[in-house]
Amino acid sequence: xxxxxxxxxxxxxxxxxxxxxxxxxxxxxxxxxxxxxxxxxxxxxxxxxxxxxxxxxxxxxxxxxxxxxxxxxxxxxxxxxxxxxxxxxxxxxxxxxxxxxxxxxxxxxxxxxxxxxxxxxxxxxxxxxxxxxxxxxxxxxxxxxxxxxxxxxxxxxxxxxxxxxxxxxxxxxxxxxxxxxxxxxxxxxxxxxxxxxxxxxxxxxxxxxxxxxxxxxxxxxxxxxxxxxxxxxxxxxxxxxxxxxxxxxxxxxxxxxxxxxxxxxxxxxxxxxxxxxxxxxxxxxxxxxxxxxxxxxxxxxxxxxxxxxxxxxxxxxxxxxxxxxxxxxxxxxxxxxxxxxxxxxxxxxxxxxxxxxxxxxxxxxxxxxxxxxxxxxxxxxxxxxxxxxxxxxxxxxxxxxxxxxxxxxxxxxxxxxxxxxxxxxxxxxxxxxxxxxxxxxxxxxxxxxxxxxxxxxxxxxxxxxxxxxxxxxxxxxxxxxxxxxxxxxxxxxxxxxxxxxxx
Ligand SMILES: Cc1cc2nc3c(=O)[nH]c(=O)nc-3n(C[C@H](O)[C@H](O)[C@H](O)COP(=O)(O)OP(=O)(O)OC[C@H]3O[C@@H](n4cnc5c(N)ncnc54)[C@H](O)[C@@H]3O)c2cc1C
Ligand SMILES: NC(=O)c1ccc[n+]([C@@H]2O[C@H](COP(=O)([O-])OP(=O)(O)OC[C@H]3O[C@@H](n4cnc5c(N)ncnc54)[C@H](O)[C@@H]3O)[C@@H](O)[C@H]2O)c1
Numbered sequence: 001x002x003x004x005x006x007x008x009x010x011x012x013x014x015x016x017x018x019x020x021x022x023x024x025x026x027x028x029x030x031x032x033x034x035x036x037x038x039x040x041x042x043x044x045x046x047x048x049x050x051x052x053x054x055x056x057x058x059x060x061x062x063x064x065x066x067x068x069x070x071x072x073x074x075x076x077x078x079x080x081x082x083x084x085x086x087x088x089x090x091x092x093x094x095x096x097x098x099x100x101x102x103x104x105x106x107x108x109x110x111x112x113x114x115x116x117x118x119x120x121x122x123x124x125x126x127x128x129x130x131x132x133x134x135x136x137x138x139x140x141x142x143x144x145x146x147x148x149x150x151x152x153x154x155x156x157x158x159x160x161x162x163x164x165x166x167x168x169x170x171x172x173x174x175x176x177x178x179x180x181x182x183x184x185x186x187x188x189x190x191x192x193x194x195x196x197x198x199x200x201x202x203x204x205x206x207x208x209x210x211x212x213x214x215x216x217x218x219x220x221x222x223x224x225x226x227x228x229x230x231x232x233x234x235x236x237x238x239x240x241x242x243x244x245x246x247x248x249x250x251x252x253x254x255x256x257x258x259x260x261x262x263x264x265x266x267x268x269x270x271x272x273x274x275x276x277x278x279x280x281x282x283x284x285x286x287x288x289x290x291x292x293x294x295x296x297x298x299x300x301x302x303x304x305x306x307x308x309x310x311x312x313x314x315x316x317x318x319x320x321x322x323x324x325x326x327x328x329x330x331x332x333x334x335x336x337x338x339x340x341x342x343x344x345x346x347x348x349x350x351x352x353x354x355x356x357x358x359x360x361x362x363x364x365x366x367x368x369x370x371x372x373x374x375x376x377x378x379x380x381x382x383x384x385x386x387x388x389x390x391x392x393x394x395x396x397x398x399x400x401x402x403x404x405x406x407x408x409x410x411x412x413x414x415x416x417x418x419x420x421x422x423x424x425x426x427x428x429x430x431x432x433x434x435x436x437x438x439x440x441x442x443x444x445x446x447x448x449x450x451x452x453x454x455x456x457x458x459x460x461x462x463x464x465x466x467x468x469x470x471x472x473x474x475x476x477x478x479x480x481x482x483x484x485x486x487x488x489x490x491x492x493x494x495x496x497x498x499x500x501x502x503x
Contacts, residue, residue, distance in 0.1 A: 020154075023047050023156070024355060026050075028159065030050050030161075034161035040351035042124045052129075068211070070108040072374055079250065081093075086413050096218050097193075098219070130147070131151075157355065159327075165183065189287075199221065199289065200289070203292040205292075226257075231254065269284050308322045331343035367451075367452075372444065374441065382432060397422070401480050403437040409473075417435070
C-alpha cells in the first residue's frame, strides 16, 4: 500500500458521474482479494459484479499456494521413504512417478476449484463475468468478454484486485534459453515422466526455497542461485540457516552471494552465468525456474488514464482508496504484503469502505500479520523479527525454546527448530514470534491470537496444552520467559516462609 491523498481526486471534463448506477460494486479479478470482496458485498445485499479474465481463484488456487503445497506433500513423502531408517524401517529410494505427482497437483486444484467457481459465486448472489475489464472513467467499466463481445457497466464503486505476476529478471539471453515460472511450470512439466534432471532455481525467497526443496526431493539436481548473502533474507538469520541446512541436506546446491548475469545455449546445452564477488562462472542446466519476486498487475486496464499512480503497487490511502475514493484496491496489487490471507483481510476493508465509505470508513489494520514459508522445516512469523527490532531500535527481550527439547518432537523424530518470542522489556507483551519446525505455520496461530487480542505470555502459560503435542512448545517458551523474570526478592521471602513452616 503506497499512500495517496484521497481528497485530491482528479476530474476530467469528459467524465460524467452517472445519475443512476447499474451496480453498487464491480470487482476486477477473482483471486483471493476479489472473491472475498464480492462475497462480502453480496452478503451486504449489494448488486455486485465480479470480472475475471483468466481462471477463477486466481494465483493462489491455480499457480500458487495450492499447487505448491500439493507438490510439497509428495516431495515430503519421498523424503520420508528415503530416510525411513530413522524410524526403524528399511529405507527405500522412491520411484518418483513425476507425471503422477503433477497429476495429483492438478487433481488437488480441481477438488478445491468448486469453492471459487462461477457456480458458487452466482449462487451467493454475485454476477460473474468472464472477460478482461478496463476502466473507462471512475464509474464505468468495459468488459471484453472471453466468449466475444463486450459490455459496459456503470457502478458506484470499483475494487481493483488484479493481483501480481512473476517478475522475470532482465538477464541477457533469458528469453532465448526459455524459463519456467510459477505461472507456467504446473502445465509445462505436467506430462514429464521425471523431474527436470538439472534444475536451476533463481531466487532464495519463499517461492525459490519451497520449489528448490520439493524438486530436489523428487529427484532433480537443484542449484539455487541467490544474490543476497543468504536465503530467506526477510527472516532472522537463525531461522534461515536451519532452512538452508535442510535444503543442503536434501542435495540442493545453494549459491548465495551469486548474481545471475547472463544465459545462453552452447552446443545444445543451456547455461547460466553467475557473478560471485567479481568472479564469473557458467552452470549448465536443463530447466530454470525464475522465482525472483512478483510484480503487481498494473498496466493495460486504465489506471494510468484515470490518473491513478502506479509506482510499485496501486497507490492507496489507509482506507485502500485510490485517488478516486470510489475506486479501491486490495491484495497483491495494493501491497504491502503478498499473501492470500492478507488479500482476504484487505478485501473486508475494501468492500466495506467501497459500499459504506461515505458513511463510515475503516483503516486497513496491519498490526498483526502472520505468514509462513512451507519448507521443511517451516518458518512462521508474526510481528517483529529480532533483526527488525534491532534495526528499528525497538527495546525488546528475546526468549527462546529449542524444539529439540520437546517430548512430542523427539517422539516424532522432528526435534529441530525453535520458538523465539520478542517481548517488551520487563513485560510479557508480545512484539513478535518466529517458529521454525514441523507445523510451524499451524503452531503460530496461538501467538497471532494472543497479539491480536492483547494477551501476553502469562496467558499462554496459564492455558492447558495437551500433552504430548507440538503446541506445547508455545507454553514452554512462555515458561522460559517466566523463569527469566522470577522476582528474586519474592523468592527469598517464599524460601524464608517455607523454612519457618518446617519449624
Ligand atoms: C508459487 C506460489 C506459492 C504461494 N504460496 C502462498 C502461500 O502458501 N500462502 C500465501 O498466503 N500466499 C502464497 N502465495 C501468494 C498468493 O498466491 C497471493 O498473495 C494471492 O494469490 C494474491 O491474491 P490476489 O487476489 O491479490 O491476486 P490473484 O490471485 O493474482 O488474482 C488476481 C486475478 O485478477 C485477474 N485479472 C487481472 N487483471 C484483470 C482484468 N483487467 N480483468 C479481469 N481480470 C483480471 C487475474 O487473471 C487473476 O486471476 C503464493 C504465490 C505463489 C506464486
Ligand atoms: N508460503 C507463502 O506464504 C508464500 C510462498 C511463496 C510465495 N509467497 C509470496 O510471493 C512473494 C514472492 O516470492 P518470491 O520468492 O518470488 O520473491 P522474493 O522477493 O521473496 O524473493 C526473491 C529473491 O530473489 C533474489 N534475486 C532477485 N534477482 C536475482 C538475480 N538476478 N540473481 C539471483 N537472485 C536474485 C532476491 O534477492 C530475493 O531474495 C513473496 O514475497 C510472498 O509474499 C508466499
